[in-house]
Amino acid sequence: MAITLYELAGRDASRPFSPHCWKVRLALRHKGLDFETATAGFTEIPGLEGGFSKTVPILKDGDTLVADSFAIAEYLETAYPDRPTLFGGEGGHALSRFVESWTQRVIHPALARFAALDIHDGLSEPDQAYFRSSREKAFGTSLETFVADRAERVEPFLKSLEPLRAIVGKQAFLGGESPLFADYIVFGAFQWARVSSPFRFLPANDPVTAWFERCLALHGGEGKKVPAAA
Incomplete structure (x- = not known):
């Protein structure tokens, strides 16, 4: 299943800048997971995934949606236990x-x-x-x-x-x-x-x-x- 990470960006969509989104981006790489990214501006976030969250990051993993960077890290640790650990216990x-x-x-x-x-x-x-x-x-x-x-x-x-x-x-x-x-x-x-x-x-x-x-x-x-x- 495809993984999509929704990130925050300004006028230049190639420059995501949210600290919380960067946490998740590196967490996904740490787990060795393939993912796509999609960016939104502040005022566009409420329209993402049917208004799922007022903030990004939002992770979409198949049919699963998770918001909040720490909650996403916890989800990745549980959903992909065979991949390198993010917490070490x-x-x-x-x-x-x-x-x-x-x-x-x-x-x-x-x-x-x-x-x-x-x-x-x-x-x-x-x-x-x-x-x-x-x-x-x-x-x-x-x-x-x-x-x-x-x-x-x-x-x-x-x-x-x-x-x-x-x-x-x-x-x-x-x-x-x-x-x-x-x-x-x-x-x-x-x-x-x-x-x-x-x-x-x-x-x-x-x-x-x-x-x-x-x-x-x-x-x-x-x-x-x-x-x-x-």
Whole structure:
């Protein structure tokens, strides 16, 4: 049965940028599964698969539909148990929940302060209106003001990565010598910024940068297939 991954993209459909969709894309490659991708803009998502979900990713595997990146990873682990594991057991599954919580509370908000306006500028016109209205309501300020001091925010953000840096400076991946879904969770956040914004914040000599480059090269360079924003 064919597998389809619905992803989020802006004006350029060849540049999917959602961190959550990137988690799933690498999870599918990790499992060695063939799949097709289809992209949608923010305002097109409610029309996908009869309104199945208000957000992407959406995975369609034959007659099965699954939304939410973590739920999709759990589905893939259960549906394809003979393929390489995404969690390495129940302990890895529980720890991945922690990694997801930390990523969404520490990394995502910081990267939004770097990339929000660039994300807006890469969207189609209807999506720009939706994105500006919804994000400015959430942020309590204009997109321009929200990112105005991003250069000053780099150093504090890099310091906040010390828990990640301490691990990937000693081992290749969060999963050890090979990656697990926990790596894809964090990778998705950095790939979101890489694809969406030309603003660069990771130093060349940082162990986090080296880990991110290793992740970009995984699975035949899946992450590198979409060039960095310029």
